[in-house]
Amino acid sequence: MKNNTWNSYDEAAMKELNNISDSYIDFLSENKTERECVSFSVKEAEKKGYKNIEELDSVNPGDKVYAVCMNKAIALFNIGQEPLVDGMNILGAHIDSPRMDIKQNPLYEKDGLAYLDTHYYGGIKKYQWVTLPLAIHGVFVKKNGEVVNVNIGEDENDPVFCVSDLLIHLASKQMDKKGSVVVEGENLDILFGSIPLKDEEKDAVKKQVLNILKEKYDVKDDDFISAELEVVPAGKARSLGLDKSMVLAYGHDDKVCAYASLLAMLEVDNPKRTSCCLLVDKEEIGSVGATGMRSHFFENTVAELMNLCGVYSELNLRRCLRKCKMLSSDVSAGFDPLYADVFSKQSTCYLGNGVVFNKFTGARGKSGSNDANAEYLAYIRKVLDDNNVSFQMAELGKVDAGGGGTIAYIMSLYGMEVIDCGVAVLSMHAPYEVISKADLYEAYKAYKAFISVE
Numbered sequence: 001m002k003n004n005t006w007n008s009y010d011e012a013a014m015k016e017l018n019n020i021s022d023s024y025i026d027f028l029s030e031n032k033t034e035r036e037c038v039s040f041s042v043k044e045a046e047k048k049g050y051k052n053i054e055e056l057d058s059v060n061p062g063d064k065v066y067a068v069c070m071n072k073a074i075a076l077f078n079i080g081q082e083p084l085v086d087g088m089n090i091l092g093a094h095i096d097s098p099r100m101d102i103k104q105n106p107l108y109e110k111d112g113l114a115y116l117d118t119h120y121y122g123g124i125k126k127y128q129w130v131t132l133p134l135a136i137h138g139v140f141v142k143k144n145g146e147v148v149n150v151n152i153g154e155d156e157n158d159p160v161f162c163v164s165d166l167l168i169h170l171a172s173k174q175m176d177k178k179g180s181v182v183v184e185g186e187n188l189d190i191l192f193g194s195i196p197l198k199d200e201e202k203d204a205v206k207k208q209v210l211n212i213l214k215e216k217y218d219v220k221d222d223d224f225i226s227a228e229l230e231v232v233p234a235g236k237a238r239s240l241g242l243d244k245s246m247v248l249a250y251g252h253d254d255k256v257c258a259y260a261s262l263l264a265m266l267e268v269d270n271p272k273r274t275s276c277c278l279l280v281d282k283e284e285i286g287s288v289g290a291t292g293m294r295s296h297f298f299e300n301t302v303a304e305l306m307n308l309c310g311v312y313s314e315l316n317l318r319r320c321l322r323k324c325k326m327l328s329s330d331v332s333a334g335f336d337p338l339y340a341d342v343f344s345k346q347s348t349c350y351l352g353n354g355v356v357f358n359k360f361t362g363a364r365g366k367s368g369s370n371d372a373n374a375e376y377l378a379y380i381r382k383v384l385d386d387n388n389v390s391f392q393m394a395e396l397g398k399v400d401a402g403g404g405g406t407i408a409y410i411m412s413l414y415g416m417e418v419i420d421c422g423v424a425v426l427s428m429h430a431p432y433e434v435i436s437k438a439d440l441y442e443a444y445k446a447y448k449a450f451i452s453v454e
Contacts (some may be wrong), residue, residue: 005354005390005438006245011390013441020263020444021239021247021437025119027259029154033137034072034291037095037255041074041262041279042066048266049074053301059308062270066303072281072291075301076265081276083391084309085316087416088274089451091261092407093330094283094293097124097251098429100188102136102229107192107221109206114193116161119185122284126183128430133160133323134190138229140219148217151278160234161190165376176210179373180341190231200344233431235356246351252433254283255439257329257422264447265390273280273323275451283330283407292421293407321414325379327421328408329443334394334424334434342401347394354390355443358420361396363403372419380419380450387449389434394424407440422447 009017031037050064059079061067066076073095100118108115120126135153142148152162166174167184172353174182197206197211215220219227237249258279267275282292289295302320306312335348349356359377362369384391396404410419423443426434 004265004350004352004391005442006352008390010436017437020441022283023250023263024256024259024440025237025239025247028255032097032135032232032251034095035139037258037279038068038071038074038138041076042068043081043267044262045076051232052275053304054269056308058310059305065305065308067297067304069266069295070291072295074279076262076277078265079121079266079274079309080269080271082273083311084274084306084354085311085320085323086267086273087320087325089271089274089453090324090326090411090416091265091279091329091447091451092278092326092411093258093261093328093422094254094281094287094407095258095279096122096281096284097232097253097418098124098284099253099308100134100190100231102138102190102227103224104227106224107206109203110290110352112194112196112205113191114205114209116190116192117225118188118190120188121160121230123429125430126185126188127179128162129188130165130183132162132431133234134162134228134231135160135189135234136190136231140217140225140227141225142219142223146331148219150217150229154385161192161231163188164191164295178245181378204392213326218235219427230419235321239437240434247435247437247440248432249437250431250433252331252425252435253331253428255332256425256435257443259425260444261329261438261447264372264451266326267448268452271449271452272454278449287407287410293410310382320417324414324416325376325450326408326411326416326418327447328406328411328418329422329447330420331428331435332394332420334426336426341388344398347393348397348439349392351424351426351434352438353392353424354439355446356392356422356424356439358394358422359406361404361408361420362401364400367403368405368409370406370418370420372408373417377415379417380421382447383449383453387445389446389449390438391446407411 050066051344053065063079103117140148193209197208204342233250240246240248287293360371408418413420423439
């Protein structure tokens, strides 16, 4: 096994590690959706002097700007002294996580119980999402454009929701099913209410629920059509282990890397080379859509930025993007001794051993992967060693065990240097995942060193 990073910390490092971990726990507890993460990022960025790119007429070295896409993706830029055409140092992470989404015609009553119909989002083991306390986060948008924010299940006085499961006494047939179909996707419906409206015979429980929604949020049944409501585990992130060395929480994938990237970005002033922190949506479903990495949001924003700097041309834009260096800040599968058979020990990452680099991801012979250049790896090694960052190299399990991907291959299409760099996670994509506080700290150090390099 590789060296454990915990053994290298002095008192000052432990204090900084614990401060970052505590702030991260608060961030995770309060920001479980893309919209919430973007709102948080804007507030924190503005405290550090960042300005909305849409409000600027020009941009100069030393300026700090940000751009938001549909309230679900954000790009922050710290303009360096070197010409923008010579590229940027980019930290890129995603802020969406596996969950369940409320459908557009979701509310129904069945045998005296009211339910919300859902469609799961991203790769999940469906059986893990039953009988958990769940919260609903998101927005209703009315026809007049009014946005109604929703957050039910996080306050201790709030109700929570759940998906019911079959009692073990009657589950003999269910227990014989494959894990993928123990719970069917169409059965992941949220139990929403049970009190009938008085003097109503048909759909009395549904009508009572609608009355509550009308009173609390001033929304109607058809307002679900223009709503984005996400179902996530209710409750706060918590320290894990008697030694409090880990964090148990929903959404480490990929909010742990997003938070560390944002924190590093906001702490760097006057970089020689322009730095960028890019937090995007939709990675868990293929980086599609207007707010995903496959969209032109980032490219268009860089074009706008170059225009404000007075250096825009199509050729300059292409040169800038080609000369960028990027860390695709995304998590990796931490070695789990209870499931050791799917890992190759010399090519895996361990909790507490530092930030993780994946030269490639993908599956079935690196399919769908960005495979970083050896020259770039050598450059990264020097940056990390010069800044005393603990790191480890890993692959996502044994060669034929499975696989996965990140946004790295999308950014590499511009010709820039990209490598995946993140935090080891246990129970990835489960409602509650596990990371080491030491790995969060080393990721923060790595990201800060990368965007500060001269």
